[in-house]
Amino acid sequence: MSNHVKNTVKKVFEDLADAIDTGSMEKRLKIGLTIDGSELGPDVMKEAAYAIRKKNLFDLVLIGDDADWTDEFIHVSTTDCQKDAYSKMEELLETGEIQGCVTLHYNFPIGVSTVGRIVTPAFGKEVLIATTTGTASANRNEAMVLNAVNGIIAAKATGITHPTVGILNVDGARTVERALVTLKKNGYDIIFGESRRADGGAVLRGNDLLTGAVDVVVCDSLTGNLLMKLFSSFNSGGSYEVLGSGYGPGIGENHSANICIISRASGAPVITGALMYAYELARGQLPKISQAEYQQANSAKLKQICESLQPVVIEHQAKAAAPEKEVVTSEISGIDVMELDDAVAVLWKENIYAESGMGCTGPIVLVNEAHYESARTLLEQAGYL
Numbered sequence: 435m436s437n438h439v440k441n442t443v444k445k446v447f448e449d450l451a452d453a454i455d456t457g458s459m460e461k462r463l464k465i466g467l468t469i470d471g472s473e474l475g476p477d478v479m480k481e482a483a484y485a486i487r488k489k490n491l492f493d494l495v496l497i498g499d500d501a502d503w504t505d506e507f508i509h510v511s512t513t514d515c516q517k518d519a520y521s522k523m524e525e526l527l528e529t530g531e532i533q534g535c536v537t538l539h540y541n542f543p544i545g546v547s548t549v550g551r552i553v554t555p556a557f558g559k560e561v562l563i564a565t566t567t568g569t570a571s572a573n574r575n576e577a578m579v580l581n582a583v584n585g586i587i588a589a590k591a592t593g594i595t596h597p598t599v600g601i602l603n604v605d606g607a608r609t610v611e612r613a614l615v616t617l618k619k620n621g622y623d624i625i626f627g628e629s630r631r632a633d634g635g636a637v638l639r640g641n642d643l644l645t646g647a648v649d650v651v652v653c654d655s656l657t658g659n660l661l662m663k664l665f666s667s668f669n670s671g672g673s674y675e676v677l678g679s680g681y682g683p684g685i686g687e688n689h690s691a692n693i694c695i696i697s698r699a700s701g702a703p704v705i706t707g708a709l710m711y712a713y714e715l716a717r718g719q720l721p722k723i724s725q726a727e728y729q730q731a732n733s734a735k736l737k738q739i740c741e742s743l744q745p746v747v748i749e750h751q752a753k754a755a756a757p758e759k760e761v762v763t764s765e766i767s768g769i770d771v772m773e774l775d776d777a778v779a780v781l782w783k784e785n786i787y788a789e790s791g792m793g794c795t796g797p798i799v800l801v802n803e804a805h806y807e808s809a810r811t812l813l814e815q816a817g818y819l
Contacts, residue, residue: 462493464508465712466526466535467705468519469498473698474674476501482705483507492713495532497522527691534692534712534720536680536705542568546686547581547655548695549588551679551711552665559646562588562597566658566681567695574654575743578610579617583736584685585650586624587727591718592711598627600638600648604657607637608770608797612819613739622734663697666704675700680708683715687728690721754782762789762800766810769797769818777818781809 469479479496480503486494487507496509497519504511510526512518520540526532542548547565554561564585571577582599589597601607601614618624626636627648638647643661653661659681666675681695694712696705728736769777774790774797781788781801786809789800801809813819 463534463713463716464493464495464532465709465716466495466497466510466523466532466537467709468516468523468535468537469496469501469504470512470519471516471538471698472700474701478700478702478705481702482709485702485706486709489710491710492716494709495526497526497535523693524691527693533716534683534694536694536696536708536712538696538698538700540684540693540695542684542686542689542693544569544572546570546684546689547577547584548682548684549581549585549650550658550662550682551588551707552662553677554644554646554665555668556645560679561643561646561648562650562682563658563661564588564650564652565655565685566662567655568684569655570686571740573740573744575606575609575613576740578606578652578654579613579736579740579743580686581654582610582614582624582650582652583727583731585652587685587720587724588683588715589649590727591720591723592714593718594649596625597649598625599650599652600627600629600636600642602643602651602653602657603637603639604653606654606770608768609743609773610652611636611768612817613743616739617731617734617736620734620739622731622736663699666697667699670701673699675704678704678707679711680704682708682711683720685720685724687724690724692716692720754779756782757785757787760787760802762787762802764801764803764806765791766799766801766806766813766819767797769799769813773818774799777813777816780812780816780818781805784808784812786812 472478483494494507496504496507498512500511510522512522523535547568547570550563550566552561552563562585564581569577570580586597601611628634629638629642630645630647631639662681666678670676675697683692683694692712692715694708696708777799778788778790786805791798791800
Protein backbone atom coordinates (compact mmCIF):
# COMPACT_ATOMS: atom_id res chain seq x y z
CA MET A 435 0.00 0.00 0.00
CA SER A 436 1.43 3.41 -0.99
CA ASN A 437 2.08 6.16 1.51
CA HIS A 438 -0.60 8.31 -0.18
CA VAL A 439 -3.25 5.61 0.28
CA LYS A 440 -2.15 5.01 3.88
CA ASN A 441 -2.42 8.70 4.68
CA THR A 442 -5.82 8.98 3.01
CA VAL A 443 -7.17 6.00 5.02
CA LYS A 444 -5.65 7.46 8.17
CA LYS A 445 -7.32 10.81 7.48
CA VAL A 446 -10.73 9.15 7.02
CA PHE A 447 -10.49 7.44 10.41
CA GLU A 448 -9.28 10.65 12.05
CA ASP A 449 -12.28 12.53 10.64
CA LEU A 450 -14.64 9.82 11.90
CA ALA A 451 -13.07 10.04 15.35
CA ASP A 452 -13.45 13.84 15.36
CA ALA A 453 -17.08 13.52 14.29
CA ILE A 454 -17.81 11.05 17.13
CA ASP A 455 -16.10 13.32 19.68
CA THR A 456 -17.92 16.48 18.55
CA GLY A 457 -21.25 14.89 17.63
CA SER A 458 -21.01 16.49 14.19
CA MET A 459 -20.86 14.74 10.83
CA GLU A 460 -20.39 17.97 8.88
CA LYS A 461 -18.12 17.45 5.90
CA ARG A 462 -14.71 19.06 6.26
CA LEU A 463 -13.80 21.66 3.70
CA LYS A 464 -10.93 21.05 1.29
CA ILE A 465 -8.67 23.88 0.14
CA GLY A 466 -6.11 23.42 -2.62
CA LEU A 467 -2.59 24.81 -2.96
CA THR A 468 -0.57 24.79 -6.18
CA ILE A 469 2.99 24.25 -5.01
CA ASP A 470 5.15 25.10 -8.04
CA GLY A 471 6.50 28.43 -9.29
CA SER A 472 7.64 30.29 -6.19
CA GLU A 473 10.78 32.41 -6.56
CA LEU A 474 11.63 31.39 -2.99
CA GLY A 475 11.74 27.68 -3.77
CA PRO A 476 9.55 24.78 -2.67
CA ASP A 477 10.41 25.02 1.02
CA VAL A 478 8.00 27.93 1.60
CA MET A 479 5.14 25.77 0.29
CA LYS A 480 6.23 22.90 2.51
CA GLU A 481 6.42 25.14 5.57
CA ALA A 482 2.96 26.59 4.90
CA ALA A 483 1.48 23.13 4.33
CA TYR A 484 2.73 21.84 7.68
CA ALA A 485 1.52 25.01 9.43
CA ILE A 486 -1.97 24.44 8.02
CA ARG A 487 -1.97 20.77 8.96
CA LYS A 488 -1.10 21.75 12.52
CA LYS A 489 -4.18 24.03 12.67
CA ASN A 490 -6.37 21.06 11.60
CA LEU A 491 -9.28 23.24 10.42
CA PHE A 492 -9.62 21.85 6.90
CA ASP A 493 -8.06 19.35 4.54
CA LEU A 494 -5.21 20.65 2.38
CA VAL A 495 -4.96 19.35 -1.18
CA LEU A 496 -1.59 19.86 -2.84
CA ILE A 497 -1.50 20.32 -6.63
CA GLY A 498 1.85 20.08 -8.41
CA ASP A 499 5.04 18.13 -8.89
CA ASP A 500 5.95 15.17 -6.71
CA ALA A 501 8.31 15.91 -3.83
CA ASP A 502 9.69 13.96 -0.90
CA TRP A 503 7.09 15.49 1.42
CA THR A 504 3.94 15.64 -0.72
CA ASP A 505 2.89 12.05 -0.01
CA GLU A 506 2.14 13.11 3.56
CA PHE A 507 -0.82 15.11 2.22
CA ILE A 508 -3.64 14.64 -0.25
CA HIS A 509 -1.67 15.26 -3.44
CA VAL A 510 -2.79 15.67 -7.05
CA SER A 511 0.34 15.12 -9.12
CA THR A 512 0.96 17.26 -12.22
CA THR A 513 3.63 17.12 -14.88
CA ASP A 514 3.68 20.46 -16.72
CA CYS A 515 4.24 22.77 -13.75
CA GLN A 516 1.78 25.65 -13.51
CA LYS A 517 -0.11 25.08 -16.78
CA ASP A 518 -1.20 21.60 -15.73
CA ALA A 519 -1.71 22.75 -12.14
CA TYR A 520 -4.16 25.46 -13.24
CA SER A 521 -6.10 22.89 -15.26
CA LYS A 522 -6.28 20.48 -12.32
CA MET A 523 -7.23 23.29 -9.94
CA GLU A 524 -10.10 24.42 -12.18
CA GLU A 525 -11.29 20.83 -12.55
CA LEU A 526 -11.27 20.22 -8.80
CA LEU A 527 -13.15 23.46 -8.15
CA GLU A 528 -15.69 22.72 -10.85
CA THR A 529 -16.43 19.24 -9.52
CA GLY A 530 -16.56 20.41 -5.91
CA GLU A 531 -13.60 18.27 -4.84
CA ILE A 532 -12.10 21.41 -3.32
CA GLN A 533 -13.95 24.52 -2.12
CA GLY A 534 -11.14 26.97 -2.72
CA CYS A 535 -7.55 27.14 -3.89
CA VAL A 536 -4.45 29.30 -3.42
CA THR A 537 -2.26 29.72 -6.48
CA LEU A 538 0.39 31.94 -8.06
CA HIS A 539 0.01 34.36 -10.95
CA TYR A 540 -3.44 33.30 -12.22
CA ASN A 541 -4.93 35.36 -15.07
CA PHE A 542 -8.54 36.38 -14.45
CA PRO A 543 -10.76 37.73 -17.25
CA ILE A 544 -11.69 41.41 -17.32
CA GLY A 545 -14.58 41.81 -14.91
CA VAL A 546 -12.86 39.92 -12.10
CA SER A 547 -10.51 41.50 -9.57
CA THR A 548 -8.96 40.26 -6.33
CA VAL A 549 -9.47 41.58 -2.81
CA GLY A 550 -6.31 41.31 -0.73
CA ARG A 551 -5.97 41.37 3.03
CA ILE A 552 -3.22 43.14 4.95
CA VAL A 553 -2.29 43.73 8.58
CA THR A 554 -1.91 47.41 9.43
CA PRO A 555 1.24 48.26 11.39
CA ALA A 556 -0.28 50.83 13.75
CA PHE A 557 -2.85 48.62 15.51
CA GLY A 558 -2.47 45.20 13.89
CA LYS A 559 -5.92 45.39 12.34
CA GLU A 560 -6.76 43.36 9.25
CA VAL A 561 -7.92 45.49 6.31
CA LEU A 562 -9.17 44.44 2.89
CA ILE A 563 -7.64 46.13 -0.16
CA ALA A 564 -10.12 46.25 -3.05
CA THR A 565 -8.52 45.44 -5.33
CA THR A 566 -5.00 44.05 -5.88
CA THR A 567 -4.83 42.09 -9.16
CA GLY A 568 -7.05 41.68 -12.20
CA THR A 569 -9.41 44.45 -13.26
CA ALA A 570 -13.14 44.83 -12.80
CA SER A 571 -13.37 47.13 -15.82
CA ALA A 572 -11.13 48.74 -18.42
CA ASN A 573 -12.55 52.07 -17.24
CA ARG A 574 -10.69 53.04 -14.09
CA ASN A 575 -13.49 54.86 -12.26
CA GLU A 576 -16.02 52.15 -13.09
CA ALA A 577 -13.54 49.54 -11.89
CA MET A 578 -13.20 51.30 -8.54
CA VAL A 579 -16.98 51.40 -8.07
CA LEU A 580 -17.13 47.66 -8.77
CA ASN A 581 -14.12 47.16 -6.50
CA ALA A 582 -16.14 48.62 -3.64
CA VAL A 583 -18.84 45.99 -4.20
CA ASN A 584 -16.18 43.27 -4.44
CA GLY A 585 -14.58 44.44 -1.21
CA ILE A 586 -17.92 44.33 0.60
CA ILE A 587 -18.48 40.80 -0.70
CA ALA A 588 -15.09 39.61 0.59
CA ALA A 589 -15.69 41.29 3.95
CA LYS A 590 -19.10 39.71 4.44
CA ALA A 591 -17.83 36.29 3.34
CA THR A 592 -15.15 36.47 6.06
CA GLY A 593 -17.68 37.33 8.76
CA ILE A 594 -17.68 41.16 8.79
CA THR A 595 -21.45 41.72 8.80
CA HIS A 596 -21.41 45.51 8.39
CA PRO A 597 -18.07 46.45 6.75
CA THR A 598 -17.06 50.09 6.56
CA VAL A 599 -15.78 51.37 3.21
CA GLY A 600 -13.32 54.14 2.38
CA ILE A 601 -11.85 55.35 -0.92
CA LEU A 602 -8.13 55.88 -1.22
CA ASN A 603 -7.24 59.43 -2.28
CA VAL A 604 -6.06 58.57 -5.80
CA ASP A 605 -7.10 59.95 -9.20
CA GLY A 606 -10.83 59.46 -9.58
CA ALA A 607 -11.55 59.16 -5.84
CA ARG A 608 -14.11 61.98 -5.74
CA THR A 609 -15.89 60.74 -8.86
CA VAL A 610 -16.05 57.26 -7.36
CA GLU A 611 -17.31 58.67 -4.08
CA ARG A 612 -20.17 60.46 -5.83
CA ALA A 613 -21.06 57.28 -7.70
CA LEU A 614 -21.09 55.22 -4.50
CA VAL A 615 -23.17 57.85 -2.69
CA THR A 616 -25.71 57.60 -5.52
CA LEU A 617 -25.66 53.80 -5.25
CA LYS A 618 -26.38 54.12 -1.52
CA LYS A 619 -29.21 56.60 -2.11
CA ASN A 620 -30.68 54.11 -4.58
CA GLY A 621 -30.89 51.49 -1.87
CA TYR A 622 -27.60 49.56 -1.81
CA ASP A 623 -26.42 48.96 1.75
CA ILE A 624 -22.98 50.52 1.81
CA ILE A 625 -21.56 51.92 5.06
CA PHE A 626 -19.00 54.65 4.54
CA GLY A 627 -16.15 54.79 7.02
CA GLU A 628 -14.43 57.93 8.22
CA SER A 629 -10.89 59.18 7.85
CA ARG A 630 -9.17 59.58 11.21
CA ARG A 631 -7.73 62.89 10.08
CA ALA A 632 -9.39 66.10 11.30
CA ASP A 633 -11.21 66.76 8.02
CA GLY A 634 -12.87 63.31 8.14
CA GLY A 635 -14.85 61.99 5.18
CA ALA A 636 -14.80 58.70 3.29
CA VAL A 637 -11.79 59.65 1.15
CA LEU A 638 -8.75 58.21 2.91
CA ARG A 639 -5.25 59.56 3.45
CA GLY A 640 -2.06 57.55 3.88
CA ASN A 641 -2.39 57.73 7.66
CA ASP A 642 -5.72 55.91 7.43
CA LEU A 643 -4.07 52.97 5.70
CA LEU A 644 -1.54 52.62 8.50
CA THR A 645 -4.14 52.84 11.26
CA GLY A 646 -6.83 50.74 9.58
CA ALA A 647 -9.54 53.42 9.62
CA VAL A 648 -11.98 51.26 7.62
CA ASP A 649 -12.58 47.58 6.85
CA VAL A 650 -12.42 47.95 3.06
CA VAL A 651 -10.06 50.31 1.20
CA VAL A 652 -11.18 50.97 -2.40
CA CYS A 653 -8.53 51.74 -5.02
CA ASP A 654 -7.47 50.76 -8.52
CA SER A 655 -5.75 47.37 -8.89
CA LEU A 656 -2.29 48.73 -9.73
CA THR A 657 -2.25 50.86 -6.59
CA GLY A 658 -3.66 47.97 -4.60
CA ASN A 659 -0.97 45.65 -5.89
CA LEU A 660 1.71 48.13 -4.81
CA LEU A 661 0.13 48.46 -1.36
CA MET A 662 0.06 44.69 -0.91
CA LYS A 663 3.76 44.43 -1.68
CA LEU A 664 4.63 47.28 0.68
CA PHE A 665 2.52 46.06 3.60
CA SER A 666 3.59 42.43 3.24
CA SER A 667 7.34 42.91 2.89
CA PHE A 668 8.38 46.29 4.35
CA ASN A 669 10.24 44.50 7.16
CA SER A 670 12.09 42.09 4.88
CA GLY A 671 13.61 44.42 2.30
CA GLY A 672 11.04 43.41 -0.31
CA SER A 673 12.32 40.00 -1.33
CA TYR A 674 10.17 37.94 1.05
CA GLU A 675 6.53 38.71 1.82
CA VAL A 676 6.05 38.17 5.54
CA LEU A 677 2.69 39.64 6.58
CA GLY A 678 -0.92 39.40 5.47
CA SER A 679 -3.11 36.93 3.61
CA GLY A 680 -2.03 37.45 0.03
CA TYR A 681 -3.72 39.16 -2.88
CA GLY A 682 -7.03 37.50 -2.28
CA PRO A 683 -9.93 35.93 -4.18
CA GLY A 684 -11.03 36.86 -7.66
CA ILE A 685 -14.52 38.37 -7.42
CA GLY A 686 -16.89 39.49 -10.16
CA GLU A 687 -20.58 39.38 -11.03
CA ASN A 688 -20.29 36.23 -13.13
CA HIS A 689 -17.40 34.58 -11.30
CA SER A 690 -17.99 32.00 -8.58
CA ALA A 691 -14.74 30.04 -8.11
CA ASN A 692 -12.85 30.68 -4.86
CA ILE A 693 -9.37 31.22 -6.34
CA CYS A 694 -6.99 33.18 -4.12
CA ILE A 695 -3.73 34.66 -5.37
CA ILE A 696 -0.28 34.81 -3.84
CA SER A 697 2.91 36.30 -5.25
CA ARG A 698 6.05 34.49 -6.36
CA ALA A 699 7.69 36.40 -3.49
CA SER A 700 5.14 35.30 -0.87
CA GLY A 701 6.81 33.63 2.08
CA ALA A 702 5.43 30.80 4.20
CA PRO A 703 3.52 33.11 6.62
CA VAL A 704 1.66 34.80 3.74
CA ILE A 705 0.92 31.48 2.03
CA THR A 706 -0.46 30.19 5.33
CA GLY A 707 -2.54 33.37 5.68
CA ALA A 708 -3.82 33.01 2.11
CA LEU A 709 -4.92 29.42 2.80
CA MET A 710 -6.74 30.56 5.93
CA TYR A 711 -8.35 33.37 3.92
CA ALA A 712 -9.52 30.89 1.27
CA TYR A 713 -10.92 28.67 4.03
CA GLU A 714 -12.83 31.57 5.62
CA LEU A 715 -14.28 32.48 2.21
CA ALA A 716 -15.37 28.90 1.57
CA ARG A 717 -16.91 28.60 5.02
CA GLY A 718 -18.64 31.96 4.51
CA GLN A 719 -20.06 30.85 1.13
CA LEU A 720 -18.37 33.42 -1.08
CA PRO A 721 -20.30 32.56 -4.30
CA LYS A 722 -23.67 32.90 -2.54
CA ILE A 723 -22.77 36.25 -0.98
CA SER A 724 -21.35 37.53 -4.27
CA GLN A 725 -24.56 36.70 -6.11
CA ALA A 726 -26.73 38.34 -3.44
CA GLU A 727 -24.64 41.53 -3.26
CA TYR A 728 -24.59 42.00 -7.03
CA GLN A 729 -28.34 41.48 -7.18
CA GLN A 730 -28.82 44.20 -4.56
CA ALA A 731 -26.35 46.53 -6.27
CA ASN A 732 -28.01 46.02 -9.66
CA SER A 733 -31.39 46.78 -8.09
CA ALA A 734 -29.82 50.07 -6.95
CA LYS A 735 -28.94 50.86 -10.59
CA LEU A 736 -25.29 49.82 -10.46
CA LYS A 737 -25.12 49.30 -14.21
CA GLN A 738 -26.62 52.71 -14.98
CA ILE A 739 -24.18 54.37 -12.58
CA CYS A 740 -21.28 52.59 -14.27
CA GLU A 741 -22.55 53.73 -17.68
CA SER A 742 -22.50 57.32 -16.45
CA LEU A 743 -18.78 56.96 -15.72
CA GLN A 744 -17.87 56.15 -19.31
CA PRO A 745 -15.92 58.87 -21.14
CA VAL A 746 -18.07 61.18 -23.23
CA VAL A 747 -16.77 62.63 -26.48
CA ILE A 748 -17.49 66.36 -26.43
CA GLU A 749 -17.06 68.63 -29.40
CA HIS A 750 -14.39 71.27 -28.96
CA GLN A 751 -15.67 74.43 -27.35
CA ALA A 752 -13.88 77.73 -27.02
CA LYS A 753 -12.48 78.09 -23.53
CA ALA A 754 -14.17 80.79 -21.47
CA ALA A 755 -12.05 83.87 -20.83
CA ALA A 756 -10.98 84.40 -17.25
CA PRO A 757 -12.91 87.13 -15.39
CA GLU A 758 -11.03 89.91 -13.68
CA LYS A 759 -8.64 88.46 -11.15
CA GLU A 760 -9.64 88.51 -7.49
CA VAL A 761 -8.08 87.44 -4.22
CA VAL A 762 -9.01 83.77 -3.79
CA THR A 763 -8.88 82.43 -0.24
CA SER A 764 -11.88 80.08 -0.01
CA GLU A 765 -11.27 76.43 -0.90
CA ILE A 766 -13.81 74.13 -2.51
CA SER A 767 -12.66 70.52 -2.14
CA GLY A 768 -14.22 67.28 -3.32
CA ILE A 769 -13.51 67.74 -7.04
CA ASP A 770 -11.66 65.04 -8.93
CA VAL A 771 -8.19 66.07 -10.07
CA MET A 772 -8.99 65.13 -13.67
CA GLU A 773 -11.96 67.55 -13.65
CA LEU A 774 -10.30 70.58 -12.04
CA ASP A 775 -9.84 72.61 -15.23
CA ASP A 776 -13.41 71.90 -16.36
CA ALA A 777 -14.75 72.96 -12.96
CA VAL A 778 -12.82 76.25 -13.14
CA ALA A 779 -14.21 76.83 -16.64
CA VAL A 780 -17.77 76.40 -15.35
CA LEU A 781 -17.22 79.24 -12.89
CA TRP A 782 -15.47 81.47 -15.43
CA LYS A 783 -18.48 81.18 -17.74
CA GLU A 784 -20.60 82.55 -14.89
CA ASN A 785 -18.13 85.43 -14.42
CA ILE A 786 -16.73 84.05 -11.15
CA TYR A 787 -12.96 84.16 -10.97
CA ALA A 788 -11.48 80.85 -9.82
CA GLU A 789 -8.16 79.03 -9.75
CA SER A 790 -7.29 75.38 -9.42
CA GLY A 791 -4.90 74.16 -6.78
CA MET A 792 -3.75 71.18 -4.77
CA GLY A 793 -4.20 71.23 -1.03
CA CYS A 794 -2.89 68.73 1.50
CA THR A 795 -6.16 66.78 1.21
CA GLY A 796 -6.23 66.79 -2.57
CA PRO A 797 -7.41 68.95 -5.49
CA ILE A 798 -9.25 72.20 -4.75
CA VAL A 799 -10.89 75.14 -6.54
CA LEU A 800 -10.07 78.53 -5.05
CA VAL A 801 -12.58 81.41 -5.16
CA ASN A 802 -13.13 84.71 -3.40
CA GLU A 803 -15.02 84.16 -0.15
CA ALA A 804 -17.82 86.42 -1.41
CA HIS A 805 -18.56 83.91 -4.18
CA TYR A 806 -18.07 80.72 -2.20
CA GLU A 807 -21.73 79.69 -1.82
CA SER A 808 -22.75 80.54 -5.38
CA ALA A 809 -19.63 78.85 -6.79
CA ARG A 810 -20.29 75.70 -4.79
CA THR A 811 -23.91 75.62 -5.96
CA LEU A 812 -22.84 75.96 -9.61
CA LEU A 813 -20.32 73.13 -9.27
CA GLU A 814 -22.92 70.90 -7.59
CA GLN A 815 -25.40 71.59 -10.38
CA ALA A 816 -22.73 70.78 -12.97
CA GLY A 817 -21.98 67.45 -11.27
CA TYR A 818 -18.48 68.20 -10.01
CA LEU A 819 -19.42 67.88 -6.33
